[in-house]
Amino acid sequence: MITRQQQIAAQKKAAEMIRQAGITISDDEIGSIEVVDFGLSNLDREGVQVLTLVQTQRISIKVLALFPNQTEPEHWHPPVGDDPGKEETIRVIAGTVYFYVPGEDTFKEGFIVEGKADCYTMRKEVVMKPCDQLTLAPGEKHWFQVREEGAVMYSFSTIARDALDQFSDPAIERVTKVVDG
Amino acid sequence: MITRQQQIAAQKKAAEMIRQAGITISDDEIGSIEVVDFGLSNLDREGVQVLTLVQTQRISIKVLALFPNQTEPEHWHPPVGDDPGKEETIRVIAGTVYFYVPGEDTFKEGFIVEGKADCYTMRKEVVMKPCDQLTLAPGEKHWFQVREEGAVMYSFSTIARDALDQFSDPAIERVTKVVDG
Numbered sequence: 001m002i003t004r005q006q007q008i009a010a011q012k013k014a015a016e017m018i019r020q021a022g023i024t025i026s027d028d029e030i031g032s033i034e035v036v037d038f039g040l041s042n043l044d045r046e047g048v049q050v051l052t053l054v055q056t057q058r059i060s061i062k063v064l065a066l067f068p069n070q071t072e073p074e075h076w077h078p079p080v081g082d083d084p085g086k087e088e089t090i091r092v093i094a095g096t097v098y099f100y101v102p103g104e105d106t107f108k109e110g111f112i113v114e115g116k117a118d119c120y121t122m123r124k125e126v127v128m129k130p131c132d133q134l135t136l137a138p139g140e141k142h143w144f145q146v147r148e149e150g151a152v153m154y155s156f157s158t159i160a161r162d163a164l165d166q167f168s169d170p171a172i173e174r175v176t177k178v179v180d181g
Numbered sequence: 182m183i184t185r186q187q188q189i190a191a192q193k194k195a196a197e198m199i200r201q202a203g204i205t206i207s208d209d210e211i212g213s214i215e216v217v218d219f220g221l222s223n224l225d226r227e228g229v230q231v232l233t234l235v236q237t238q239r240i241s242i243k244v245l246a247l248f249p250n251q252t253e254p255e256h257w258h259p260p261v262g263d264d265p266g267k268e269e270t271i272r273v274i275a276g277t278v279y280f281y282v283p284g285e286d287t288f289k290e291g292f293i294v295e296g297k298a299d300c301y302t303m304r305k306e307v308v309m310k311p312c313d314q315l316t317l318a319p320g321e322k323h324w325f326q327v328r329e330e331g332a333v334m335y336s337f338s339t340i341a342r343d344a345l346d347q348f349s350d351p352a353i354e355r356v357t358k359v360v361d362g
Contacts, residue, residue, distance in 0.1 A: 022203030
């Protein structure tokens with residue numbers, strides 16, 4: 001749960017980071033930035049800010065902004081009907097992103113959110129800098145995090161059905177509740 | 182046909198425009214910018230510069246740079262096997278793009294390439310500024326052009342099969358021949 005005031009502040013901060021990264025967005029688009037706390041009510045620790053630029057029945061284009069030391073929880077994109085699941089390419093625009101995917105444990109630079117080792121099981125580390133890209137196959141578990149400088153990246157994918165994403169942390173709900181205040 | 186020297190100069194010019202528009206690209210990516218003359222050997226008049234960022238079996242992400250007064254010829258994306266054809270969303274990042282699509286003739290600001298009225302049949306005009314977007318359904322004929330300032334835009338789409346695109350101008354060949362010189 002976040003307050004409306006937190007939501008607006010996070011949208012503004014994310015918009016500044018996105019523009020600072022050189023990405024052209026309109027003032028109208030700022031209000032559509034989704035502030036996602038994954039139902040954990042600890043946005044600064046586990047969360048992400050998402051601006052969806054394109055969402056059709058076939059593709060989805062998003063700009064993701066991560067605040068300093070924020071972690072996006074481990075999740076994967078399951079099959080839906082005839083769709084094998086979302087295929088997603090990340091392209092980092094600003095900052096350094098520590099990305100974790102299936103494979104040999106090379107965990108070194110990252111940190112595990114306190115008390116949540118069971119919720120962050122992928123430990124193959126990919127350190128991504130601006131212009132670096134990585135493509136996730138449908139169903140591939142992944143999570144990512146940033147340090148003090150935060151990061152901005154694109155997510156280019158087949159159709160996104162965020163509400164159907166699956167998470168390793170059973171406490172997560174993909175819908176963020178926004179309350180007055 | 183273009184010379185290798187023309188190709189390199191056009192890549193460099195396109196890269197400058199892309200970076201000027203705030204889009205982060207690596208030095209390595211400059212050399213992969215495709216300089217397309219559509220086989221017409223008149224790049225400044227009819228042509229486009231294309232940097233492909235992502236090309237998978239499902240999606241394609243490109244940055245398009247148009248030089249001053251350049252026109253991208255009228256074309257459409259046909260069905261291929263089970264694929265109904267490429268669905269494409271254009272997002273303008275810098276400059277003004279004059280886009281022509283099916284519908285009522287509202288042609289006003291554009292110009293038709295000399296002697297080629299038959300090759301530019303779509304005359305519904307959409308004037309696009311930075312942050313404006315437009316989604317083209319598969320099979321929808323379209324062409325676009327720019328003025329003195331040129332333009333930079335994203336093309337977010339389902340899988341691109343450029344070599345299978347169809348053009349109104351029978352003289353066009355999608356593969357650009359690059360010769361020594």
